[in-house]
Amino acid sequence: PLLHHGGSNIMLGCTLENCLNKFLDAEKVENYFCHRCWHGAALKYLSVTGATETDIEKIKSCGGDDHCDCKTSLHLERMPWSNSYSHILKQLIIARFPKLLCIQVQRASLDMFGESVKLTGHIAFPFVLDLSLFTPSSIGLNIEKIQMSQYQKPETSRNSGMYRLVTVVEHFGRTGSGHYTVYRSVRVASESDEGEEDCDDPCEDLSWFSISDSEVYRVSESDVLGAEASLLFYERL
Incomplete structure (x- = not known):
């Protein structure tokens, strides 16, 4: 969440x-x-210095993970790039x-002081969330230029990224202790609903209940929206 500078309180007006x-x-x-960059530099170095095919093949076939022994087995730990650190940009994306x-x-x-604290404050969240607004094409990334072999591209059909809020979990107390309560939406059917088609409004005809241990009682939508949520569950429409 967005915090006040140097504080442990969430900024007023912060939204999901x-x-x-x-x-x-x-x-x-x-x-x-x-x-991976180190292995690329090592491959160029070995190729220029006339290393054996066995050493070159070892670099080529290595997966380039954090635990390989290429640096020590090929005596490259003293090469200038072996201890070179840089800065990069890291960005998460929603791929599906x-x-x-x-x-x-x-x-x-x-x-x-290194003490555990709880971040307090309200974060406004909607009953209906459009997740398509946060896909790579919507936040300035060109998804075609990103290697997505192990992911699916977000669907582009209408309403494919629309979600309906179904559960809110709120925590009372401090970090490491306290009590959780749950707000849960339930579609309450009546006799007049029989035979009717599904309503276009995803939030219509839903009732909200507060659950705290054995206590269960009905609450209003404003009660739900006023919760200082720790967990939000949305169901895809």
């Missing part, structure tokens, strides 16, 4: 959309060491629309 935009923003990572979307609001943090 603000949090998602911040979560998906490009982040500058300092002092980053890329093992899940059937059930769970959003956790990170309310646990550390203060300047």
Whole structure:
């Protein structure tokens, strides 16, 4: 969530959309060491210096992970690029629309003394969320230029990224202890509903209930929207 500068309180007027935009923003990572880049530089070095085919093939066939022994086995740990750190940009993307979307609001943090504190404050969230607004094409990334072999592209059909709020979890207390309550939406059917087609409004005819241990009682939509949510569950329409 968006915080007041240097504080543990969430900024007044903070929304779920603000949090998602911040979560998906490009982040500058300092002092980053890329093992894949190291293997590329090592391959060029071995090729120029006339290394054996066995050594070159070892670099080529290596997966380039953090635990390989290429640096020590080929005696390249003293090469200039072996201890070179740089900065990169890291950015998360939404590659597919899940059937059930769970959003956790990170309310646990550390203060300047290293003590665990709870981030307090309200984050406004909608009953209907359009997740398509946060896909790569909507936040300035060209998805065609990103290697997406292990992901699916977000669907482009109408309403494919629309979600309806079904559950809100609220925590009372401090970090490490306290009590959780749940707001749950239920579609209450009546005799007049029999034989009727589904309503176009995803939030119509829904009743909300508060659940706290064995206590269950009906609440209004304003009660739900006023919760300081820790978890939000959205169901895809």
